Amino acid sequence: MNIFAILSELEKTDPEVFERFDSRRRVFKHMTGFGKTLAASALPLALGSIFNKAYGQTTSAPSVNDVLNFALKLEYLESYFYDAGLGVAGSTATAAQTTFRALFSATNLSALDKIRTDEANHVKYLATALGANAIAAPARTQFDFTGGKGSGTGPFADVFLNPATFLAVAQSLEDTGVRAYKGGAPYLMSNKDVLTAALNIHSVEARHASRLRTMRRAGANNNTASAVAPAGTTEAGRNASPKSWISGKDNGGASPTQTAPIYDAGTAPSYTPTGITFPAEDNVTQGGVNLQTALSSLNFPTLAFSEAFDEPLPVPTVSAIASTFTITGSTLFS
């Protein structure tokens, strides 16, 4: 086993691999020590523990409460996002929020208000279900929806000024949520009521994602956005004009530099049950069958085979995505 070769390989797919270790130097000092004192057979175990630590993985599957608390964090993220942009209906919207609301057609604004209400209800449901085990509500100041880590001037600097940016971030959050619930479901099987509720939240998130994607095709002011067809027939046009479902990897999503991981493969934690994988959204192999090949006689468009299935994501990958919108120093998704 050549640890340097492994790290070098890892670095190709994960440029931040070295930063994931507490201290690069300390790890290698550590490794040197291992090399001297541990039998060769113990090395893989030692390596495993270092990588688990580096990637925030635990060796045991998350509990029902762990999964629900993680879902709750994501719901806070979504809920605060819509609150921050739109204000609270029937309450005191700030001047900036009032101005922003006026940039959407009435129909589209009411759709966004419905989504905001649903997200607030998801927070309420999960917090109630967890009871005393629920995490404390994070401070709203822990989030920076511009993606600026607290500077307020990130890549989505005009998120609450420009409806197109707002819808792009909203789609990204909802698509992430859909994949996250799918990843969490296996760990809820011991509690059937909770599993059922999670599945029912999951499909509402998918409805939201669909609506937001539909809106993005025509723009915030188009009342019949659904009548506007997606541009083009390839993934290339999907960044700004997505289908209502994920097509391939959607060419990296609304803003590929930040959103590509939402549609890409996840890194399976060591506790992942056998048979569960986290492929990218362009996956066409389901249940061991490459459907695109097996069903080639149907002459369907290539992308249809990926569109027909959404894929799960594991906690570490979702955390990395969600931390795009937390401030430096926040431990919410670390």
Place this chain on the structure above:
Amino acid sequence: MSDSASFADRVMRRRSFFRVAGATAVTSALVLAGCDTNTPTPVATDPVLSLGSGDTGIMNYAYLLEQLEAAFYQKIIDTPPSDLRTGELAYLIDLRDHEVIHREFFKYVLGTTDAIQTQEFDFSTLTLTTRAGVLAAAKTIEDLGVAAYNGVGKLVANTVVLTMLSKISSVEARHAALIRDLQQPGAFADTTVSPVSGDGAGLDLLLTPTQVLEAAKPFFKITYSVASLPTS
């Protein structure tokens, strides 16, 4: 499960028999009326197809619903209503493609031993000659699909099967939302599917397999039984 497949064959054979028998029913009745006999007229019992038990039964249940959805969209694509708006046929073709892929996926994973036969459906209660009729029917069928997957998740024993079903259910929810938005912009998750208050606030609808089969009954040509599926 091989018995359920062969049972499906028997059911279809019996149906063919009834269909042929039906054509001559009038003449038979006349003949019977002329007969002086105390022999009671045989009563035809509805054939029942069991979807099976355990995860196999659950997947057959999903397979049946995907067959229904695929057949529904195929029928629309074959003869689209003339008043569809620009771009809408392309949406419906996408939906047909997805549902056919779902259907074929279940056929593959169930395999020839466990999968129920290809079923026939009756869409005569639907108005599929107008845009409004097609969208209303599609909304019913997509919402039903979402509620069915949401209701069956807790009955699944195998982690991989649960994940597979969830991969499909969110796509059905995306479909349902688009169809609803085509019908009435902004109806993607209205209060009939995601209430804003009460116990189920923010949660989608769910239906048990028994409720789903009851709702889909107008589309079925035979009776299906989910009596062997897990119930909790």
